[in-house]
Each structure stands twice: as C-alpha cells, then as structure tokens.
Amino acid sequence: MFCVNCGNQIRDDQNFCVGCGSPVKRAPASPPVGAIPPATAPQPVTAPPPVTVPPRAAPTAYAAQAPEPAFQPSGGKCSWCGGVIARGQTSCPRCGAALAMPEEISKSGWAQLPGRKDMAKLQFGNSFCQIEGAYVPVADMKLAPEDSVYFTHHVLLWKDPQINIATMSMKGGWKRLFSGLPLIMTQAQGPGHIAFSKDDPGELIPVPLQAGEAIDVREHMFLVATGNVQYDFFNTGIWFTTQNGDDSETHYPIGMLMDRFSAPSAPGLLLLHAGGNIFVRELRAGEAILVKPKALVFKDPSVQMQLHFEHPDAGIFGMWGSWGGRYLWLLLYGPGRVAIQSVFEPVEGEGGRITNSSYATRQQW
Numbered sequence: 078m079f080c081v082n083c084g085n086q087i088r089d090d091q092n093f094c095v096g097c098g099s100p101v102k103r104a105p106a107s108p109p110v111g112a113i114p115p116a117t118a119p120q121p122v123t124a125p126p127p128v129t130v131p132p133r134a135a136p137t138a139y140a141a142q143a144p145e146p147a148f149q150p151s152g153g154k155c156s157w158c159g160g161v162i163a164r165g166q167t168s169c170p171r172c173g174a175a176l177a178m179p180e181e182i183s184k185s186g187w188a189q190l191p192g193r194k195d196m197a198k199l200q201f202g203n204s205f206c207q208i209e210g211a212y213v214p215v216a217d218m219k220l221a222p223e224d225s226v227y228f229t230h231h232v233l234l235w236k237d238p239q240i241n242i243a244t245m246s247m248k249g250g251w252k253r254l255f256s257g258l259p260l261i262m263t264q265a266q267g268p269g270h271i272a273f274s275k276d277d278p279g280e281l282i283p284v285p286l287q288a289g290e291a292i293d294v295r296e297h298m299f300l301v302a303t304g305n306v307q308y309d310f311f312n313t314g315i316w317f318t319t320q321n322g323d324d325s326e327t328h329y330p331i332g333m334l335m336d337r338f339s340a341p342s343a344p345g346l347l348l349l350h351a352g353g354n355i356f357v358r359e360l361r362a363g364e365a366i367l368v369k370p371k372a373l374v375f376k377d378p379s380v381q382m383q384l385h386f387e388h389p390d391a392g393i394f395g396m397w398g399s400w401g402g403r404y405l406w407l408l409l410y411g412p413g414r415v416a417i418q419s420v421f422e423p424v425e426g427e428g429g430r431i432t433n434s435s436y437a438t439r440q441q442w
Contacts, residue, residue, distance in 0.1 A: 080094040082094065087101055187358045188356065188358065189354060196209055199346065201224070201345070201346040202223070202224050203223065204221045204224040204267065205218070205219045206346070207219075208281055212278050213275075213276070213278050213279075214279075214350075215274045217272045218301075219270050220240070220268055220269060220271060224303065225304035226264070226271070227262045227304065228262065228302070230261075232301065233271070233272075235272050236272070239268070239269050240267070245261060246261055264304070275300060277350070277352065278352065279420070280352075280354065282350070282351060282355055283348055284346075284375070285344065285346055285347075286338065286339065286340035289341070291337060291340075292338055292347065292376075292377065292378070293380075294337075294349060294374070295335060295336075295373050295375065296331075296336065297332075298336075298349045298350065298374055298375065299336055299338075299349060302338060302345065302346065302348065303345045303347075304345075305340065305345045306338050306339070306346070306347055308337075309336075309338075310335060311335055313329065313331055313334065315329065315370070315384060315407070315435055316329050317405075317426070317433065320430050321430070325432065328425055330371070330384070330405065331373055331382075331407065337378070349374065351420075352418050353421075355418055359414055360409065360410065360411025360415060361412060363410065363411065364412075365411075366408075366409055366410075366415065367409075368406065368407050368409060368415070369406070369407070369424075370405070371423070371424060372417040372418055373415070375416045378413070379411070380412070380413040383407075383408050383438070385406040385407070385438050386405060386437055386438075386440070387406065389442040405427050408438065
C-alpha cells in the first residue's frame with residue numbers, strides 16, 4: 078500500500094508513514110465472499126385490522142332531456158315568391174328561400190333577399206335546379222326531356238355530353254349590338270345536367286314568374302331562364318349628354334336597353350346574378366325613391382323611372398362649374414317592386430358638364 082499524503086510505500090505492519098509520519102488509514106475489513114450472515118429470529122405476522130366499507134349510495138336519477146325539436150314549418154305560402162309550401166318542407170320549392178329565416182324589413186321599408194341554404198333545390202316543371210355555393214354561386218340544373226333553358230354563352234360552366242345546344246336568334250340585332258348586349262342566346266334541351274355561373278361574386282336571385290307576370294331587368298344581370306319564359310327588351314329612355322370642348326357624348330346610366338322577361342301562358346323560372354347583397358322594396362302607388370342608377374337590379378313593369386339632379390349649395394366651390402356638388406339619381410315611383418344591389422359602379426360621365434338629358438327633375442339646395 079502507499080501513503081495517501083506523500084505517496085511513499087508502506088508495509089502492512091506499519092502504522093505510520095516513514096516518509097512524512099502521517100498515520101496510516103486502513104479501510105474496514107469486508108466479510109469474506111460467500112459468508113452467510115447470521116439468521117435472525119422470525120417476527121410474528123399480525124393480520125391487518127378489518128376495513129368497514131360503507132354501503133354504496135343509490136345513483137341519483139336524472140330526468141332525460143328531450144332533444145331540441147327540428148324546425149317543422151306548418152306550410153302556407155312563401156313570403157318572397159308566393160309559392161305554395163307543403164307542411165314539413167324547410168325551403169320553398171319555387172325559389173329556394175329558407176323558411177327557418179323569416180323575412181325582416183328595415184324601418185326604411187327595404188327587405189333583404191331571403192336567405193337560402195347551400196344546395197337549395199328548386200323545381201320547375203319536371204326539372205330541378207340546385208343552387209350551390211355562396212361566394213360565386215352555381216345553378217346546377219337537371220333537365221327533363223321535355224324542358225329547356227336559354228342563356229348567354231359566357232355563363233355556361235359545364236354540361237353532360239348528351240345535352241343539345243342550339244342558338245336562339247334575337248330581334249333588333251343592330252340595337253343590341255350598339256348597346257353592348259349579345260346578339261344571340263344559347264338554348265339547351267334536356268335530358269341531362271347543365272350548370273351556369275357568372276364569374277363574379279354576388280348573389281343568385283331566383284325569380285319565379287306566374288302566368289301573366291313580367292319583370293324588367295337591367296342589362297348584364299340575366300343568367301338563365303326556362304324555355305317557357307318569353308324574352309324581350311325596350312329602350313329605357315334614360316340618358317344625358319356631356320360636353321368637353323367640341324366633343325359631346327351621350328351616356329345611358331342604366332343602359333340603352335332594358336330586358337323584359339314574362340310568362341305569357343305558363344309559370345317559368347328566371348335566374349339573375351347581382352353583386353353584393355340584394356334588397357327589395359315594395360313601393361305604394363305614387364311613392365317615390367331615389368337610387369343610384371347602377372344599383373338597380375330589377376323592377377316591376379308598373380314602376381316608372383326618370384332622371385333627377387340635385388345641386389347642394391357648393392359655396393365658393395360653385396365657381397368651378399355647374400356640376401360642382403351635383404348628384405345624379407334615378408327616380409323610381411310606384412306601384413311595384415324595386416330591387417337594388419349593394420355593389421355598383423359609378424355612372425360614366427356623371428362628373429362632366431351636362432348639356433342635355435332625358436326628362437329630369439332638379440332640386441337646388
């Protein structure tokens with residue numbers, strides 16, 4: 078062994094180091110390998126005290142809660158289109174309006190277009206139309222062999238191969254060409270599936286027409302109509318002229334032509350597409366309202382229209398021209414329905430120097 082202090086070698090019989098004098102520290106002797114420790118006397122095992130288990134209480138009885146009943150309409154007529162609704166139906170089969178969403182009318186008299194569930198199904202004749210999606214809705218139609226629809230070619234989304242497509246010529250071709258409307262319509266004949274969509278966000282507006290009913294629609298709102306809906310158009314008579322130097326230009330705030338759809342002998346379905354949210358108001362006889370021209374979606378033929386100019390007091394800014402602070406309106410007066418969209422474009426030429434116009438009323442503030 079060696080000294081832990083100086084490292085000098087130490088014999089087994091030495092108690093001190095001969096190099097530094099430090100006492101030798103030895104580890105205690107360990108028992109030899111395989112040695113058996115002395116046995117200890119066994120300790121008596123005592124039984125554990127008995128445990129008293131209290132009686133289990135009876136489970137508390139809870140009354141079963143009945144599930145909330147599903148919406149069960151009692152039937153009647155649709156508030157939007159007047160269609161007959163059978164008991165138990167959750168949406169109108171004619172226009173798709175959800176019956177669980179009652180119509181709400183604002184204090185100003187406007188009612189929002191009735192809410193429709195996604196995949197709402199409409200029926201016309203022996204055919205069906207399913208409205209799919211909300212942001213850019215699609216009209217997915219299943220045509221019976223005896224049913225047909227017509228549309229402008231650019232709204233066709235997809236179709237079954239067996240659907241027959243043909244052109245439907247329109248009268249007044251030159252007028253339609255000058256006003257920017259399509260010269261022809263496209264017609265599709267069942268049986269099979271065909272779908273339509275306008276490449277623009279907004280709302281799809283089903284307008285069921287009863288026999289003898291008609292509706293006037295502003296240009297570029299039309300999507301598709303059933304074959305028994307008759308199509309026509311008329312001159313709006315709404316225009317104004319602006320002057321810029323020696324150049325003059327005529328503007329049509331709601332378009333030169335307006336579409337008119339009617340169901341002369343049998344009910345039909347008309348589908349429109351408009352931007353933003355759609356609001357409808359019923360005007361009483363003689364009741365008038367001012368709307369921005371490009372916001373108009375449709376109106377009843379009984380609703381008359383004209384231009385209206387308002388000139389607020391522009392103060393010193395009036396010296397900039399007669400158009401300073403001017404507002405251009407479309408004046409509509411009843412009786413009949415009027416529908417507007419919340420997304421609309423400004424009227425071209427509205428800020429120019431107006432030199433002439435169709436019949437209009439004026440108000441100076």
